[in-house]
Amino acid sequence: MNEPNLPNPDLTAQIAAHSEPMQRLVHEIAKTLVGQDVLVHRLLIGLLTGRHLLIEGVPGLAKTTAVATLAKAIDADFQRLQFTPDLLPADLIGTQVYRPQQQAFVVQKGPIFANLILADEINRAPAKVQSALLEAMQERQVTIGGETFRLPDPFLVMATQNPIEQEGTYPLPEAQMDRFMMKVVVDYPTRDEELVILSRMSRSRPSVDIQSVTTTDEIIAARELVDAVFVDQQIAEYIVDLVMASRKCEAYGLSIGPWIQFGASPRATIDLTLAAKANAFLNQRAFVLPQDVKAIAMDVLRHRVMVTYEAEAEEKTSEDVVSMILDAIPVP
CATH class of the missing domain: 3.40.50.300 (P-loop containing nucleotide triphosphate hydrolases)
Incomplete structure (x- = not known):
């Protein structure tokens, strides 16, 4: 990029x-x-x-x-x-x-x-x-x-x-x-x-x-x-897709719907953007890169994605779900 x-x-x-x-x-x-x-x-x-x-x-x-x-x-x-x-x-x-x-x-x-x-x-x-x-x-x-x-x-x-x-x-x-x-x-x-x-x-x-x-x-x-700190439109869409994939995973080609009870809220979208901007600031950059988003996405999303009993039975955690989402959504 x-x-x-x-x-x-x-x-x-x-x-x-x-x-x-x-x-x-x-x-x-x-x-x-x-x-x-x-x-x-x-x-x-x-x-x-x-x-x-x-x-x-x-x-x-x-x-x-x-x-x-x-x-x-x-x-x-x-x-x-x-x-x-x-x-x-x-x-x-x-x-x-x-x-x-x-x-x-x-x-x-x-x-x-x-x-x-x-x-x-x-x-x-x-x-x-x-x-x-x-x-x-x-x-x-x-x-x-x-x-x-x-x-x-x-x-x-x-x-x-x-x-x-x-x-x-x-x-x-x-x-x-x-x-x-x-x-x-x-x-x-x-x-x-x-x-x-x-x-x-x-x-x-x-x-x-x-x-x-x-x-x-x-x-x-x-x-x-x-x-x-500047956030490009592609980065903004990437952040929204990450959060949306936790709610409507089938739309993003993910078959983990039975594992997700509740997805991340709109507050997660705001927090993920702010955290990415702060990460760019700490790296002395005036713009956000996809790496800034990926670096902090787990910490922003892990407590906001609630898994079902079915996921727990299969020993899948919210961190597993977030990792799959991060792997599935194309990086701009």
Whole structure:
């Protein structure tokens, strides 16, 4: 595919300049995190698009560490919320508190009023708390005692969940899962990476001094350039075809209809486009290539394609379905 003629010839230079803070973030996070390049890359995409991430992996893979380190490397407000079965919505968004001195109720804001929110083990909280969080994610505002409060900008929720301990959990419904731009699955480190982890962290008090290397203003400025990244009509049609193939697979020559219960929503089309633009930005390009779409399509679609019992009986997962779609749809 030929490089498109961009309407703004200076855009590439602007992107190169504004992507430099992202490179500083990667370098700073690497002081603590070993490997997990994909996770760090997806966290940056979330920052650049203002969309939320769901991170899944077994315990001990540094999911929480990755998000906490990212927050330290940004001059921004950060709150870590440990979700538990006894958590209440008021513990998240805040409530009205009576002040005897003033003889009136005043609003006590909750920890949701921060730029970066780490929702640790989100599937351990009951439905009311999950709904309160997801409403804040969607509306970027909360209501306390009839008064509406805007959340800060940028506002990014990074939720983690454990796939193996299901006792005492409240799995996120499919409609709420759709609120997350990407579901990132974190895998075990390689042997060499684990050796580095051992040498770096096998101390009673491993300490790494993480410095703040960027600001929220720089992130917001970078977002404006991400919005300006060019998407060719062929790329747009490719994205739409990928999402449509998850709903009407027969129209695309795929015989996997009995495996799909629900396909991806229109929100997936928007998120896939935004993520591809952010991926191009991180590669210092002012236009999207098909490789940008394919690089992040699995993370954008895996939690949005619901498989049937028939697929489960044949040991087929949503990732298998997405892989087949990616192989079947011609790349422009």
